[in-house]
Amino acid sequence: MKKLFKKIPGSIIAPIGFMAGGVFCDIKKLGTGKGSNKGQKRDLALIVSEAPAAVAGMFTTNQVCAAPVKLCVEQMKRGVAQAVVVNSGNANACTGKQGMRDAKAMTETVARELGISAEKVFVGSTGRIGVTMPMANVKRGIVEATKLLGIKIENADAAAEAIMTSDTRPKQIAIEFKLGGKTVRIGGICKGAGMIQPGMSATGKRPAALPQLHATMLCFITTDAAVEQKVLQAALNEAIAHSFNRITVDGDMSTNDTVLVLANGLAENKKFTVRSSEFKVFQSALKYVCLELAKKIVRDGEGVHRVVTIRVNGAKTIQDADAAARAVANSALVKTSWHGGDPNWGRIIDAIGYSRATVVEEKIDIGYSAPGLKKILWSLKRGQPTKATFKELCTAVAPKEFELHINLHLGKADAVMYAADLTEEYVDFNKGDVGDPSSLGG
Amino acid sequence: MKKLFKKIPGSIIAPIGFMAGGVFCDIKKLGTGKGSNKGQKRDLALIVSEAPAAVAGMFTTNQVCAAPVKLCVEQMKRGVAQAVVVNSGNANACTGKQGMRDAKAMTETVARELGISAEKVFVGSTGRIGVTMPMANVKRGIVEATKLLGIKIENADAAAEAIMTSDTRPKQIAIEFKLGGKTVRIGGICKGAGMIQPGMSATGKRPAALPQLHATMLCFITTDAAVEQKVLQAALNEAIAHSFNRITVDGDMSTNDTVLVLANGLAENKKFTVRSSEFKVFQSALKYVCLELAKKIVRDGEGVHRVVTIRVNGAKTIQDADAAARAVANSALVKTSWHGGDPNWGRIIDAIGYSRATVVEEKIDIGYSAPGLKKILWSLKRGQPTKATFKELCTAVAPKEFELHINLHLGKADAVMYAADLTEEYVDFNKGDVGDPSSLGG
Numbered sequence: 026m027k028k029l030f031k032k033i034p035g036s037i038i039a040p041i042g043f044m045a046g047g048v049f050c051d052i053k054k055l056g057t058g059k060g061s062n063k064g065q066k067r068d069l070a071l072i073v074s075e076a077p078a079a080v081a082g083m084f085t086t087n088q089v090c091a092a093p094v095k096l097c098v099e100q101m102k103r104g105v106a107q108a109v110v111v112n113s114g115n116a117n118a119c120t121g122k123q124g125m126r127d128a129k130a131m132t133e134t135v136a137r138e139l140g141i142s143a144e145k146v147f148v149g150s151t152g153r154i155g156v157t158m159p160m161a162n163v164k165r166g167i168v169e170a171t172k173l174l175g176i177k178i179e180n181a182d183a184a185a186e187a188i189m190t191s192d193t194r195p196k197q198i199a200i201e202f203k204l205g206g207k208t209v210r211i212g213g214i215c216k217g218a219g220m221i222q223p224g225m226s227a228t229g230k231r232p233a234a235l236p237q238l239h240a241t242m243l244c245f246i247t248t249d250a251a252v253e254q255k256v257l258q259a260a261l262n263e264a265i266a267h268s269f270n271r272i273t274v275d276g277d278m279s280t281n282d283t284v285l286v287l288a289n290g291l292a293e294n295k296k297f298t299v300r301s302s303e304f305k306v307f308q309s310a311l312k313y314v315c316l317e318l319a320k321k322i323v324r325d326g327e328g329v330h331r332v333v334t335i336r337v338n339g340a341k342t343i344q345d346a347d348a349a350a351r352a353v354a355n356s357a358l359v360k361t362s363w364h365g366g367d368p369n370w371g372r373i374i375d376a377i378g379y380s381r382a383t384v385v386e387e388k389i390d391i392g393y394s395a396p397g398l399k400k401i402l403w404s405l406k407r408g409q410p411t412k413a414t415f416k417e418l419c420t421a422v423a424p425k426e427f428e429l430h431i432n433l434h435l436g437k438a439d440a441v442m443y444a445a446d447l448t449e450e451y452v453d454f455n456k457g458d459v460g461d462p463s464s465l466g467g
Numbered sequence: 468m469k470k471l472f473k474k475i476p477g478s479i480i481a482p483i484g485f486m487a488g489g490v491f492c493d494i495k496k497l498g499t500g501k502g503s504n505k506g507q508k509r510d511l512a513l514i515v516s517e518a519p520a521a522v523a524g525m526f527t528t529n530q531v532c533a534a535p536v537k538l539c540v541e542q543m544k545r546g547v548a549q550a551v552v553v554n555s556g557n558a559n560a561c562t563g564k565q566g567m568r569d570a571k572a573m574t575e576t577v578a579r580e581l582g583i584s585a586e587k588v589f590v591g592s593t594g595r596i597g598v599t600m601p602m603a604n605v606k607r608g609i610v611e612a613t614k615l616l617g618i619k620i621e622n623a624d625a626a627a628e629a630i631m632t633s634d635t636r637p638k639q640i641a642i643e644f645k646l647g648g649k650t651v652r653i654g655g656i657c658k659g660a661g662m663i664q665p666g667m668s669a670t671g672k673r674p675a676a677l678p679q680l681h682a683t684m685l686c687f688i689t690t691d692a693a694v695e696q697k698v699l700q701a702a703l704n705e706a707i708a709h710s711f712n713r714i715t716v717d718g719d720m721s722t723n724d725t726v727l728v729l730a731n732g733l734a735e736n737k738k739f740t741v742r743s744s745e746f747k748v749f750q751s752a753l754k755y756v757c758l759e760l761a762k763k764i765v766r767d768g769e770g771v772h773r774v775v776t777i778r779v780n781g782a783k784t785i786q787d788a789d790a791a792a793r794a795v796a797n798s799a800l801v802k803t804s805w806h807g808g809d810p811n812w813g814r815i816i817d818a819i820g821y822s823r824a825t826v827v828e829e830k831i832d833i834g835y836s837a838p839g840l841k842k843i844l845w846s847l848k849r850g851q852p853t854k855a856t857f858k859e860l861c862t863a864v865a866p867k868e869f870e871l872h873i874n875l876h877l878g879k880a881d882a883v884m885y886a887a888d889l890t891e892e893y894v895d896f897n898k899g900d901v902g903d904p905s906s907l908g909g
Contacts, residue, residue: 089820089828119816119828121851154813155852220800220817275799277814278821357717357799357889358662358897365898371596372719374561375662378531379720386531386561409563410597447799449891455800456807
């Protein structure tokens, strides 16, 4: 599948007609005066399309959700976007009516500077929870960002940096592929390192079928493909179901999780329906972009040393497969054993057993493989230890990334989770600095 | 309530007619020969009643459950016990048919040594998962333990020590109170420090109403009260619902969780029904014993520095109250903030929001108090930060134990959880020693 898509530089500015910019405007109010931004990374990003674009979105299903999420869900009804403004350092969550006024004011400032309608401006925030936005700084930042908008790689880099919080590195991707005879491009940036187990839906409401949910992750995707809004949303729903909604760092779902895709149509391909072969191609491309970005989040997760892909097969239902995979992915004991390079299948089968999935101990297989390899070293077959030696099992779980295979042998449903270990660094990082009220953040 | 009950020494040997003993028989097979048990703590406990006793039990609802649990559930059908044999160092879980044969052989060895029926002997195990029991050592241990049985405090101490795994100290209690004009006693020992979030039921099967479940904790309670088996089970169900099933250290429910209560009737009180005033007294006494023991487990949890009692009020349903409390209790981000002495209500409201409970952000109150005090320092009222300063909030969460109050203002249901922080020590302890295959344990 990957071969269909060619990686290209520039992330969000790679598609035709998109500009980006990122500035430092001291949203955490760290500064006290001149030179206060020395060494501070950017904290406000702006993404702008030359032409109005179809927009699709996915938002946290957390019942406690931030003002920018509420505003985006509202704006989504019109389905058109031309700009996205994003800040880090403040989540604008639990900020009441003032929070909503501030989110709106951000869109209005962007609209005024760009000479477009505020209804076409979307907004994302990440950072402290429960602190009112420093709007003077934010507005100053927006004005500056509009002046610095550009279509160069460094403009995309600046935006990718500006949305980071505890991330150690920016996360970007862009690909190019053929769609209905035309060359189209998809580019994206994302952030997220802690409070990561997204469970997003298009409305921010929980579908009945949604599994147990739990990140601030933000992701902004641009494409020059011509795609109708409903088709774009359908493609995004499927892409998120197989990417961001399948990752977990710490099992905590944020108040701010947001994914937005803007499709401005400047590649001039013919529009297509969800039943067309073009949809399949676009869908795969979008899924590929989302999954690559989602995996970057897990790899850069707070304190993460090891990334584990959990593949559950043979479950009675998809819900069961998901429940078993999430129980293992979020077990403190399993995660610490991964950190230790310890092939502790006892803890894994324990987590499977207490999950909501229906399982039968005597049918469970557990094994390990290197990423993408089919050769699996089984530690447990039908509930019983195999002849694999402890040393062999240790070797299997030693790499920085490995795959964990679980077969329940009860049906045909499967699920994948991209998970991480739990380390002393995670605890140390998140226990916060009591002297610093910024630790009130989410 | 406490004043009704007088604490007395001796735990399980405090009630009339109970004997106990504990020995070292090298169940982890650490030894290689003479002197191998130097400095090793005991690993096999025996509790024996002079007379056959009514027995009630609660067992893990993990679908992957250990052989001793399966055997106890089977034995429970007869409702009579006279002895309990317990080992640490090996969980006898995921050991297949051999595991069941070994669990039975343990009861048969005890039966033969004591001259009683094997059907009246119950068994508990805790330790490594997936390793066959070293039965020669176990049988030798049982023979030795029967010789050392006694009614002295040191005999109870030896049994309490023998059931420990990662516990740093033995956990014991005994109380005395009046029941129907007679003085009766309840004593208990328990163990557990990691893999702790019990969800037990009388049959080991999940009741539909049971909340999300997740410990190896073992608890053995003796009483000389005369109580019919069904009445004893009813009292235990209620006691566990308010004690062991309300604690969490790491959110992991074990394959081996077991609570057994033996009531030998030697205090000669008149038997009572569940509708009697005597039942209320006995029920409160049993609940008190279970809750005191349960709290000891949280306080001695792996790497635990702080213990937090979470009180959720105003939920629509008990299930909602429980879901909100458990989401907060098991959030990695909330637990690390407790470790840091950080009053991070942002993370708390985030966890409440993603829980399965129905909540409305604008109605949520969050506050702190010292244990048992009614004066609450509110950090959030109706979804908005109060005027409490960061310093004041830090002072509120600084003690080794504090209470977290959450009011959802949606109904009348409430729930309590006894929870713990997440520390670097927990991670360090559980990442295991890769050189040591014993880390395969659960």
